[in-house]
Amino acid sequence: MVLKKRQSHGFNSLHFPSVPKAPRSARRAFRKRIVEDSQICAFELLASLAGKLLQESESSSASSNASDAHDRPAISDGVVKRERVETKPVKTECLDLGSCEESIFLPDYDSPSSDSRQSLKEIPPPAESDSILERSSTVSNADSSEKGNGDEKPIQCEKVLAKVEGVSPVSVETCDAKPESGLGRQPLADGMETRGLILDNACSSKDPMKLSAKNPALVNSANTVKVLSHGNSLPSASDLKHGNDVKLGIRDDDENFFRFNKLSNRRKAFKPSSRIGDRRIRKLLSSKYWKAAPKLKDYELTKPLFADLGMKPLHHKRKLSCNPDKTQGDILYKRRKFSDRSLVIASDGGFSSESVCNSPEKGMSGDNGSAVLCNGGVLISIVHSRSSLVKLSIKSFKIPELFIDVPENATVGSLKRTVVEAVTALLGGGLRVGLVLHGKKVRDDNRTLLQTGITSTENIETLGFTLEPNSVQAPVPLCCEEPPAILPCETSHLIPRSPETPIVESLKLIDSLNLAPSPTTNHADNNSETSDQEPLSSNADVVADNKPPSDSKALVAVEPASAEALAVVPLNQKSKRSENVQRRTRRPFSVSEVEALVEAVEELGTGRWRDVKLRSFDNADHRTYVDLKDKWKTLVHTAQIAPQQRRGEPVPQNLLDRVLAAHGYWSQHQAKQHNKNQVTATATATLAMLQITDGQAVEA
DNA sequence: TTTAGGG
DNA sequence: CCCTAAA
Structure with a gap:
């Protein structure tokens, strides 16, 4: 009525x-409309590349020289170890997220590292970290010194890898770093890294390095890195040149993907801006249609991708005495976990405060270490503080997928280069950080966190950061323009791979994966007590529905099967694409609204x-x-x-x-x-x- | 990009 | 809220 x-x-x-x-x-x-460019998943791209490389390497391995054979075993070992470690470590929660991972890895470390690991746990005092660094450095040195022995070398490398891998992909490279070693892969990796460096720089430029002196882990890593850098020679420009028909595509969250033809001249890679023009963004099928790379090996993925992306580069730069300011950011990538259809890579960018290493001034070792170890670069984790402040700790960035089409007869080296180029191009344009909440991009820069809902725990869990290409910005000038010095063993890398294993025509990267370290698990550890912060794990992007954190305290939700599992499982086309796309948080309308x-x-x-x-x-x-x-x-x-x-x-x-x-x-x-x-x-x-x-x- | 509706 | 066909 x-x-x-x-x-x-x-x-x-x-x-x-x-x-x-x-x-x-x-x-x-x-x-005002903000046009968001498709986000580029450089990391994913890398991952995919890695997978390909892996395949290629496998096929080639038969023909490869003895040294390679040796290496492999080592690698595999390392991988295994790493996995093991990942699960285990969970308990050792470090103060910083980034550090946590490392600390976790450290334990597995066979040598002195075990000790160091403890120290890491305990950490905070800088002195300790230093000691740790030294330790690690020692180890690395030993490897280098032993180089003399071809046989021994490989072995050592193996060890290193194992350890390193646990810690960070980059470390792997270190072993191989020396050109003398003659490891095909490694050299490539180095080259990649260099470029990665560039990328990193671009990324980092945005974020001032601030973080973390705190992380012991960083320090350790730094040491490792150092060794690597020393050992490795810079790649020559000549190496860079390779013409391939490889196409790289990067897919962004929006499902746009970007493709570009690889430039014949590698040098161009260094000039990201030029490449940018080549990119074409177009709408792609929804993620559900994406196929994961048929098979990827862990080590391949982790190593090449991550290592390449950033670790070494940083070193180089620093060594080069680039302007610290420019170098600010280091990017670390880590593959966090795999989902059925996706490979998750966590990256630590200079962006994340955590990831940021000590200022260059502090000391190269420190810097490097931070960069490398920073591996922490896992996902973004958000920590709530009791105060009105919203503490965000970014463990990693979500990176879009990369698609790469490579001819079957392409060499691993060319593939790597291609990837590097693609990444470089993307990064060169300048990266910007995107915010994703509940699966949706938050475009309004003017909104407050409160308005955005980022302050609520509920939302935080769905908060993610992404690295996006910055179409507008000019490429960030990189410190070191001359690439030539950087790549060490490229030539070896260049060696054509046997086609035995058909290369997948197109590698499709999966959805980004994230493993956010599950805070809860971490807390479980007694260590957690120390930390006042409650890390809310935010799987930024990914919802790892599939992987409910088991009791295991492993930070990383990595699938146990890791090594084999790594092979990305073909994405079920019909599988729910839900994993990434989270529902927006429910926001009931208020009466006033x-x-x-x-x-x-x-x-x-x-x-x-x-x-x-x-x-x-x-x-x-x-x-x-x-x-x-x-x-x-x-x-x-x-x-x-x-x-x-x-x-x-x-x-x-x-x-x-x-x-x-x-x-x-x-x-x-x-x-x-x-x-x-x-x-x-x-x-x-x-x-x-x-x-x-x-x-x-x-x-x- | 918006509308308009179904899910 | 999401997803989409249509416009």
Whole structure:
């Protein structure tokens, strides 16, 4: 009754301005639109490349020299170890997320490292970290010294790898670093790394290095890195040149992927800007269609990709004495985990505070270590502090997928180069950090965290950061422009691989994977007590639905099967693509919002949600016009049902009445309009007919 | 990109 | 809220 009553007079008082719709273009001007470029998943790309490389290497291995054979075993060992470690370590939670991982790995470390590991755990004192560094450095040195022995060398490398891998991909490289070693892969890796360096720089440029002196892990890593850098010679520019028809594609979150043809001249790689133009972004199939690389080996993935991306490069740069400021960022990547269809890579970018290593000034070792070890670069973890501050610790960045098409006869080296180029091109353009909340990009830079909902635990868990190509920005100048010095063993790398294993025509990277270290697990460890922060693990991007954290405290949710598992499981096309795409957090409309909505609809009607949005929710980024439309729909429904059946925050009846009134009015209005038009048309037609008739009549 | 609706 | 066909 009441409703009726309201309805009856409701709209009389309402003023319904007839607002002519401005041309779309005009209306658009209204609102600033941010065009988001597709996000590039450089890391993913790397991962995919790695997978390919791996395949190739496998095929080639038969023919490869003895040294290679030796290496492999070592590698495999390392991988195994690493996996083991990952699961185990969980307990050792370090103060910093980044450090945690390392600490975890350390334990496995056979040599002195075990001790160091403990120290890491305990950590905080810088002195300790130093000691650790030294230790690690020692180890590495030993390897280098032993180099003399071809046989021994490999072995050592193996060890190193194992250890390193646990810690960070980069470390792996260290072993091989020396050109003398003659390891095909490694050299390549080095080259890659160099480029990675570039990339890193670009990335890092954004973020000032701040972090972390705290992480012991970093230090350790640094040491390792150092060794590597020393051992390795820089790749020559000549190496860079390779013409391949390989195509790299990067897919972004939005499912756009980007492809570019590899440039024949490698040098160009160093000039990202030029490449950017080559990129083409286009819409791709939704992620569900993506196929994971057929088979990837762990070591391949981890090593090449990660190592390449950033670790070494950093070293080089620093060594080169690049401007520290420019070098700020180091990127570390780590493959975190695999989901059925996706390979997760965690990266630590200079972006993340955590990942950031000590300032260069501190000491190369320190820097390097941080860079390498920073491996921490896992996912982003968010920590809530009791204060009003929202503490975010970024463990890793989500990186988009990379697609790479490579001819079967392409060499591993060319593949690597291609990847490097692709990555370089992407990075060269400048990276920017994107924010993803509940699977949606947060584009409004002006919103506060509070407004965005980032302060709520619920939301934080779905918060993710992404590295995106910055189309606008000019490529960040890299410190070291001359690549030549960087690549050490490239030539060896260049060696063509046996085609035995057909290269997958296109590697498709999977959705990004993330393993955010599960905070909870970490906490479990006693160590956690120390940390006041509660890390909320945010799997930034990925929801690892599949992998419920088992009791195991392993930080990384890495699948146990890792090594083999690594082979990316072909993505089930129909599999729910849900993993990445999380639902937006539910944000019930407040009464005030409802009121605003009602008011807007009263004025504008029910068919102009965009205008409604602009009028009343223009600054509410989380309310899309679709949301408003949906809300209206529910409001109408709510108003039509008995109050007892309504759920959620009660909406004032008066508002509901207005909803009904407006709904009725506009429905009618629409109908009227429709009728009007029809009538008009009919009338016109009739008139025309009449006229015709008249004319005819007249004529007749 | 918006609308309009179904899921 | 999501997803999409249509416009």
